[in-house]
Amino acid sequence: MKKMFINGKWVEANSSETRAIINPYNQEPIATVSEGSRGDAKLAIEAAQGAFDHGEWPHWTARDRGKKVHKIAELIERDHEELAEIESLDTGKTVIESREDMDDIASVFRYFAEIADKDGGDVIDSPIPDSTSRVIHEPVGVCGQITPWNYPLLQASWKLAPALAAGNTLVMKPSEMTPLTSIKVFELMEESGIPVGVVNLVLGPGYSVGDELSVNDNVDLISFTGGIETGKRIMQAASSNVKNLALELGGKNPNIIFADSDFETAVDQAMNAVFFHAGQICSAGTRLIVEENIHDEFVNALVDRVRNIKLGNAFEESTQMGPLISKEHLAKVISYVENGKNEGATIAVGGQKPDDSQLQDGFFYLPTVLTDCTTDMSVVQNEGFGPVITVEKFSTEEESVRLANDSIYGLAGGVFTNDIAKAERCVAKMRMGTVWINDVNLYFPQAPWGGYKQSGIGRELGKKGLEEYQETKHVYRNLHPSPVSWF
Numbered sequence: 001m002k003k004m005f006i007n008g009k010w011v012e013a014n015s016s017e018t019r020a021i022i023n024p025y026n027q028e029p030i031a032t033v034s035e036g037s038r039g040d041a042k043l044a045i046e047a048a049q050g051a052f053d054h055g056e057w058p059h060w061t062a063r064d065r066g067k068k069v070h071k072i073a074e075l076i077e078r079d080h081e082e083l084a085e086i087e088s089l090d091t092g093k094t095v096i097e098s099r100e101d102m103d104d105i106a107s108v109f110r111y112f113a114e115i116a117d118k119d120g121g122d123v124i125d126s127p128i129p130d131s132t133s134r135v136i137h138e139p140v141g142v143c144g145q146i147t148p149w150n151y152p153l154l155q156a157s158w159k160l161a162p163a164l165a166a167g168n169t170l171v172m173k174p175s176e177m178t179p180l181t182s183i184k185v186f187e188l189m190e191e192s193g194i195p196v197g198v199v200n201l202v203l204g205p206g207y208s209v210g211d212e213l214s215v216n217d218n219v220d221l222i223s224f225t226g227g228i229e230t231g232k233r234i235m236q237a238a239s240s241n242v243k244n245l246a247l248e249l250g251g252k253n254p255n256i257i258f259a260d261s262d263f264e265t266a267v268d269q270a271m272n273a274v275f276f277h278a279g280q281i282c283s284a285g286t287r288l289i290v291e292e293n294i295h296d297e298f299v300n301a302l303v304d305r306v307r308n309i310k311l312g313n314a315f316e317e318s319t320q321m322g323p324l325i326s327k328e329h330l331a332k333v334i335s336y337v338e339n340g341k342n343e344g345a346t347i348a349v350g351g352q353k354p355d356d357s358q359l360q361d362g363f364f365y366l367p368t369v370l371t372d373c374t375t376d377m378s379v380v381q382n383e384g385f386g387p388v389i390t391v392e393k394f395s396t397e398e399e400s401v402r403l404a405n406d407s408i409y410g411l412a413g414g415v416f417t418n419d420i421a422k423a424e425r426c427v428a429k430m431r432m433g434t435v436w437i438n439d440v441n442l443y444f445p446q447a448p449w450g451g452y453k454q455s456g457i458g459r460e461l462g463k464k465g466l467e468e469y470q471e472t473k474h475v476y477r478n479l480h481p482s483p484v485s486w487f
Ligand SMILES: NC(=O)c1ccc[n+]([C@@H]2O[C@H](COP(=O)([O-])OP(=O)(O)OC[C@H]3O[C@@H](n4cnc5c(N)ncnc54)[C@H](O)[C@@H]3O)[C@@H](O)[C@H]2O)c1
Pocket: 146, 147, 148, 149, 150, 151, 155, 173, 174, 175, 176, 204, 205, 206, 207, 209, 210, 211, 214, 225, 226, 227, 228, 230, 231, 233, 234, 248, 249, 250, 251, 281, 282, 283, 383, 385, 411, 451, 455, 456
């Protein structure tokens, strides 16, 4: 049985409760893990608080913290294949995708290890004679970190690496559905020799463990990645002690396809945008906005290729798309497409579970293209988080951007055109945290990631990703102290 990591020890839940973790490809159990509760979260917060208030970690030099974060990267690189296999068993995503995730994860630890000691603060030109003024960075304190099931370890790495590089202590709660790679990385962090109490892992549900991290007065920062409704609840809970707050929420991401784009590339990337990991990606390009004079040709080419996507077991080389995460999520995707149909969308391909007898034990849904879509439809406005793409038409550049921005979300989007001036005009008007020109779904540690509008607050990755985990202190020094004699 897999346990939780609290104050340097692997422990069972106080209640002794457990949870079975299943493979979404065939519903077979792959592990049993401890199921923590509010009391376990409180113990972990106490441990993190002790390590912050009385431990050595926040006082290590940034260079030494960087070395430790490099060590964690080295251990992840050593166990790369094992981690990738666990991630695929747990999520159903192809092992090729999981291997790429593990490369990205090691790079994230390397990046924050590198920049840990690169910004020692600023010297200010003080406007007051005979004084000095400087700005320094300090860790925020105890960080609560809550992660989703779709990219379990990748999203964890975006939180763990900067929090550690900045000198914080932390309690992480992974999704109850996919905790296995997070457990393994906590084993690696223990092996790296990180001081006791600095990193703590509590497993269990959001309503108890996640809520305790959000509401507890001894947590100084809550960093959450997940759905918009949960994000709103966490924001309210975090007001209890005015916590620092970082929210990475959902997206309903448009790709604008102009007639002058490279046709084959645009069709190919429209598929990459949405069918990786069966569309269970926050930045999945689930909305195609296609110039009307190529609309029909584009849809035909897309549908021809979508028909041939191979569904299957994550571990077979020929598999291009795995299952959805759970029975409940499959039911949500089915009803999402049904709603689209009822609102007038046409199913050009897909729109049902596969017939293939080999896929009946998994939570599979066929890659789906919905045409005749308009911006007011729920399938165009709501995040479905499945392998479903909607197609809308536009006739002018101005209209394409207006449609793209017609959303409560603002996570990411794309523009496909060979007219670079046109692309830049669109980019300037698109209200999204990331815009790709002639590409989709790219992210790397050097560039910040996050959303406009209801897609979130704050940024992960890049220099800003470290700053989320730092307080800023102004230090003013009077070089000639003497009475002011005001009173
Ligand atoms: N913006 C990004 O970078 C990004 C990245 C990955 C996923 N996401 C989003 O995540 C969502 C899918 O993930 P999900 O279904 O796991 O999301 P979710 O909101 O259901 O759960 C996310 C995490 O929050 C916990 N949680 C649930 N209720 C809670 C509560 N009341 N208090 C505290 N924690 C609680 C869950 O246990 C889980 O660990 C999608 O909307 C997707 O777009 C966003």
